[in-house]
Amino acid sequence: MKRLSVLFTAPRRIDVVEDTTPDIRPDQALVQSIVSAISAGTEMLFYRGQVPPEMEVDTSIAALAGQTRYPLKYGYAVVGEVIAVGANVDPVWQGRRVFAFHPHESCFAAAPSELIPVPRDINAEDAAFLPNMETAVNLVMDGRPMLGEQVVVIGQGVVGLLTTGLLAQFPLGQLIALDRFPLRLEMARAFGAHAAFDPATQPEHALRSTLAQGRGADVIFELSGNPGALNHAIALAGYSGRIVVGSWYGQKQAPLDLGGRFHRQRLQIISSQVSTIAPEWTGRWDKARRFAVAWDMIRRLQPRRLVTHRMAVTEAAQAYALLDRQPEQALQIVLTYTRFPES
Secondary structure (H helix, E strand, O other): OOEEEEEEEEOOOEEEEEOOOOOOOEEEEEEEEEEOOOOHHHHHHHHHOOOOOOOOOOOOOOOOOOEOOOOOOOOOEEEEEEEEEEEOOOOOOOEEEEOOOOOOOOOOOEEEEEEEEEEOOOOOOHOOOOHHHHHHHHHHHHHHHOOOOOEEEEEEOHHHHHHHHOOOOOOOOOEEEEOHHHHHHHHHOOOOOOEEEEOOOOHHHHHHHHHOOOOOOOEEEEEEOOOOOHHHHHHHHHEEEEEEEOOOOOOOOOOOOOOOOHOOOOOEEEEEEEEEEOOOHHHOOOOOHHHHHHHHHHHHHOHHHHHHEEEEEEHHHHHHHHHHOOHHHHHEEEEEEOOOOOO
């Protein structure tokens, strides 16, 4: 059996290469992919060549170890089925549907410790949202929304929409979503935002006037991937407001206005990153508990409704080009692998 792999060969250059199926060691399983989800945030930084070259690809995922240099395999949301196990692997893994933080490939070898069993009641496409849902759970934990607070989510890509969906379950005073694209604003309303605006057409003073009689937002989540949005967050935040930055900007930089409002209003800027759990939570939370919550939230929100395009892995170059050039048309693109039909 041949294996197809998505390879980042240069900025804005994707090749799909063919090689042989990997042999498995006695302590490994062989996974045949069903679907994999493309991240329109982090992956596009690699696609566009905007990742600092001195950085490791990902220090927390074994399959992504190594320096950032082309050519490289990337991706971290694959759902597949175990089709073979090594002599030292418990046979219970055979035939199990699993999630893996692994690049886009039609099959791959992995130790069972690198695989996460997918609950039987969760669809494979929904399961592919596990990393983004875990990120959204982490963002909400770091933001600590409280009863009656005014909350703004800047950026309604997949992570932004999932975060909006989680926040909509809190008894907030107001939940406002901001994005440039009509499709995303429509989905934000469907996910429970009380209001959704294009910030380019809604002046900051008008937005502030909708937030508790002009007091400003208590919590703002910056998830747009645009560092310039941080100044917009500062302008919208109320006294002692919390700005949670979930975006990774890569090499992108922008001037940050830390005079005036930021200083006088005692604003907080909080970095949120899913690879770790904030120290104040680690006494009671670990990755397993957070994953369990993420699975529950996947059941509740059914994020597969965010899939706008299903494309064969052989069409990966077109998929990345679509996200790069026409982001207003796509939310989640999943790559499909034909061996197993989805139930």
